Amino acid sequence: MPTARAWREYPQRYRYEAAVCAKCGKWFFPPRLVCDACGHREFETKTMKRTGKILTHTVIRVPPAPFKDQAPFAVAVVEMDDGPRITTQYVDWKEGQLLIGQKVRLEFRKIYTDGHAGTIQYGYKAVPA
Amino acid sequence: MRDVAIIGVGMNKKWGELWEMSMRDIFVEAALDAIDNAGVDHVDSMYVGCMSGGLFTGQEHIGALMADYLGQCPVPATRVESACASGGAAVRAGFMEVASGMSDIVLVGGVEKMNDVSGDDATYALATASDQEWEAFSGVTFPGLYAMMAVAHMHSYGTTIEQLAAVAVKNHANGSKNPRAQFPMKITVDTVLSSVLVADPLHILDCSPITDGAAAVILCPADRAKQLAKNAPVQILASTQASDTIAYHSRADLTAIESTAKAAAAAYKMSGKRPDQIDLFEVHDCFTIAEIMVMEALGLVEKGKGGPAVEAGETAIGASIPINASGGLKSKGHPVGATGVAQIVEVVEQLRGASGERQVAGARVGLTQNMGGTGASSVVHILEVM
Numbered sequence: 001m002p003t004a005r006a007w008r009e010y011p012q013r014y015r016y017e018a019a020v021c022a023k024c025g026k027w028f029f030p031p032r033l034v035c036d037a038c039g040h041r042e043f044e045t046k047t048m049k050r051t052g053k054i055l056t057h058t059v060i061r062v063p064p065a066p067f068k069d070q071a072p073f074a075v076a077v078v079e080m081d082d083g084p085r086i087t088t089q090y091v092d093w094k095e096g097q098l099l100i101g102q103k104v105r106l107e108f109r110k111i112y113t114d115g116h117a118g119t120i121q122y123g124y125k126a127v128p129a
Numbered sequence: 130m131r132d133v134a135i136i137g138v139g140m141n142k143k144w145g146e147l148w149e150m151s152m153r154d155i156f157v158e159a160a161l162d163a164i165d166n167a168g169v170d171h172v173d174s175m176y177v178g179c180m181s182g183g184l185f186t187g188q189e190h191i192g193a194l195m196a197d198y199l200g201q202c203p204v205p206a207t208r209v210e211s212a213c214a215s216g217g218a219a220v221r222a223g224f225m226e227v228a229s230g231m232s233d234i235v236l237v238g239g240v241e242k243m244n245d246v247s248g249d250d251a252t253y254a255l256a257t258a259s260d261q262e263w264e265a266f267s268g269v270t271f272p273g274l275y276a277m278m279a280v281a282h283m284h285s286y287g288t289t290i291e292q293l294a295a296v297a298v299k300n301h302a303n304g305s306k307n308p309r310a311q312f313p314m315k316i317t318v319d320t321v322l323s324s325v326l327v328a329d330p331l332h333i334l335d336c337s338p339i340t341d342g343a344a345a346v347i348l349c350p351a352d353r354a355k356q357l358a359k360n361a362p363v364q365i366l367a368s369t370q371a372s373d374t375i376a377y378h379s380r381a382d383l384t385a386i387e388s389t390a391k392a393a394a395a396a397y398k399m400s401g402k403r404p405d406q407i408d409l410f411e412v413h414d415c416f417t418i419a420e421i422m423v424m425e426a427l428g429l430v431e432k433g434k435g436g437p438a439v440e441a442g443e444t445a446i447g448a449s450i451p452i453n454a455s456g457g458l459k460s461k462g463h464p465v466g467a468t469g470v471a472q473i474v475e476v477v478e479q480l481r482g483a484s485g486e487r488q489v490a491g492a493r494v495g496l497t498q499n500m501g502g503t504g505a506s507s508v509v510h511i512l513e514v515m
Contacts, residue, residue: 055281055383056284057280058329059328060270060328061328064249064253065253075273076277086263100281
């Protein structure tokens, strides 16, 4: 991944920074420049709470190249308690915890390494709460 | 706005792994087939649907390349991209150009050459149709995103893996009667369920394949169609498109494809046709769950009833709502940029009564639904034989 792109995304991947519409209060993660609910263009930066629940899930058995050493791994759509939804890996779960409605918490984890000499990408993964 | 007709359709003789042919050869073969089928001696303008010539072959600037190799310079030629809906979006661009009066004879083609790269590189290229920064970064693949739709749909409506498999079984049965299909073999529910899991609960036989292929159509004003055409012309009654969030996770309803519902509602209004007045449907079955969700979005069955309808045989050729008589993306193949155009080719041939063993008897009106990504783009066309 281009270093500049990785750097631009640190506020979300490392610090869970969301944009909250100054007019209607809708949360956006990642931030946007215009609110899709009311059209307002001013936002307040707020840190998203790291808890949410699983809305749907799968287990990836044929992974993309950078994730070869991790397969099989679970991925889920998580609705955060503050409202935004994310797609994230779901790890450290036991049998019976890969479920719609399962409460989860985001943790800071290594995501993948860009080849042998590339940078290491970090970000969030969900774990059972 | 002028009425628009299709007077020629063309495809490669066979879709699949076309090792002897380059991307340009694949496109030109289908385009020449369409030109011959229409019987025209020139075109005024061209659109080329192509999702990712750059990532699949290292080639961009595909409009001019295809005009050059089709021997049509200096006509204007533009590549149209809306992920897997590129072909449908290209047809819509051609429709608007003829309807507006800007051009009379427009060639619309779609092409994808997907087998020149490794499976890993093809997976990467296809994943760029999702949200690259906020979905693909997690390691989720395209089958993974549709697998999550399947899990949500099964949870909400009780859809079963046997019902998903029934979509593949039906489409392969149809494809076995299509000489151009990449995988024309019949399969059973057991074959699907015993094939390898790609992303739970989707097996490899729930997924459409990697395909080289192209398709093309020739458009002209409807009032000139009968004079120009050597085969029965087909009118485009509706050409509509709708968008939704790029990320699947942001959809209001994770069990619905809202862009298809919106595009279909607009198409029913534009054409004056209701679903029960349409004789056949070519829809975007990139994964088996997609066909079930699209049936529901088109209003062909109640929400949540798609799976049982397929299992009961209601969508087979000869039943009440024939879906994917061509074999669909599943059996015919899915060269992503060509698919939306090939759906139109199939419906035109069906409405002309020229589909041989897979003919839907007496078909006069047909619908195509082509979508990009996880449904961030949907394009719907309704066609009627003139």
